Amino acid sequence: MGDVYRALADPTRRALLDELRKRGDQTLFELCVRLTATHGVSSSRQAISQHLDVLEAAGLVVTRRQGRFKYHDLDTSPLRAVVERWPLPE
Amino acid sequence: MWINLTSVFVDDQDKALQFYTQVLGFEKKTEIPLGEHRWLTVVSPRYRDGVELVLEPDDHPAVGPFKSALSADGIPFASFAVDDVAAEVDRLKGLGVHFTQDVLQMGPVTTAVLDDTCGNLIQLASSS
Numbered sequence: 001m002g003d004v005y006r007a008l009a010d011p012t013r014r015a016l017l018d019e020l021r022k023r024g025d026q027t028l029f030e031l032c033v034r035l036t037a038t039h040g041v042s043s044s045r046q047a048i049s050q051h052l053d054v055l056e057a058a059g060l061v062v063t064r065r066q067g068r069f070k071y072h073d074l075d076t077s078p079l080r081a082v083v084e085r086w087p088l089p090e
Numbered sequence: 091m092w093i094n095l096t097s098v099f100v101d102d103q104d105k106a107l108q109f110y111t112q113v114l115g116f117e118k119k120t121e122i123p124l125g126e127h128r129w130l131t132v133v134s135p136r137y138r139d140g141v142e143l144v145l146e147p148d149d150h151p152a153v154g155p156f157k158s159a160l161s162a163d164g165i166p167f168a169s170f171a172v173d174d175v176a177a178e179v180d181r182l183k184g185l186g187v188h189f190t191q192d193v194l195q196m197g198p199v200t201t202a203v204l205d206d207t208c209g210n211l212i213q214l215a216s217s218s
Contacts, residue, residue: 023192027164029203030191037196045163068161069190069205 002057004078013051015039017060020074025064027071028052095131096141098168099148099157100208103130106145109207113185114170116143143168148209157209164190166203166213175200175216 007013012035019034020026026034032048035041043051052072055061059078064071100106107130110116116132119142131142148157160167172178176193179202183189190211191203201215 027190027203029164029166030194033194033196033201049163065162067205068158068209069164070162071190 002054002059004058004060004081007054007058007060010051010054012039012041012043012048013055015041016048016051016055017074020061020072024073025071026073027069031072093141095144096168097144097146098206098208098210098212099153100145100206100210101148102208103128103145103147106130106206106208107132110143110145113182113187114206145208161205161209161211164203164211166211168210169201169213169215172214172216175202175214178202178214 008017015035015038016031019031019038022034028045028049031052032045035043035048041048052061052063056063056072060075062073062075064073098106107118110132111118115135117135117138118130119133119138120129120131122129127147130145132145133140133142148154157167179189179193182204188205189202190205191201193200193202198217199215200218201213203211203213206212
């Protein structure tokens with residue numbers, strides 16, 4: 001399992017999580033369109049793909065294959081370790 | 091110089107003709123036997139003298155890996171204009187079409203991406 005803190009340290013990766021929160025099960029193409037249009041991110045498709053790999057290694061993104069297509073979804077459960085370590089005030 | 095043809099690589103010309111006419115709503119324009127395959131084109135009923143889409147056989151060995159790599163990443167090979175993407179998506183979903191990207195509005199452009207069942211993704215787009 002990759003490092004959640006390192007995965008979250010990059011603004012492009014945080015933007016990817018923001019877009020996956022708006023809608024699950026997105027292709028790489030849709031995520032690239034959203035990053036360009038909504039966040040003004042000019043990274044290449046390959047760079048976005050590598051960011052997704054980091055997020056997946058940290059458990060924040062899960063992927064599934066359906067037929068010929070690959071979809072990405074958000075999994076916030078690794079964040080539980082953060083608030084368990086530094087609990088939120090009641 | 092002008093553009094009169096564009097093409098998609100299809101895995102089966104009969105299946106492609108059925109999908110592009112019966113489902114998407116294009117009309118067959120040209121069908122000429124040509125060896126193993128046919129020269130097969132469709133046009134939009136809205137522009138019968140407009141750009142023709144060639145349903146081109148995909149049996150060259152380089153085409154398979156190309157199509158599967160694009161499909162895996164959700165990248166459309168062609169984009170068609172529609173008046174209202176959301177209405178068209180509803181109509182096509184009713185006919186059993188699978189979308190890899192549902193309706194997405196980004197500024198003035200609305201898009202969606204569908205599986206043409208012949209190995210390609212096709213983007214529908216409208217601008218407001």
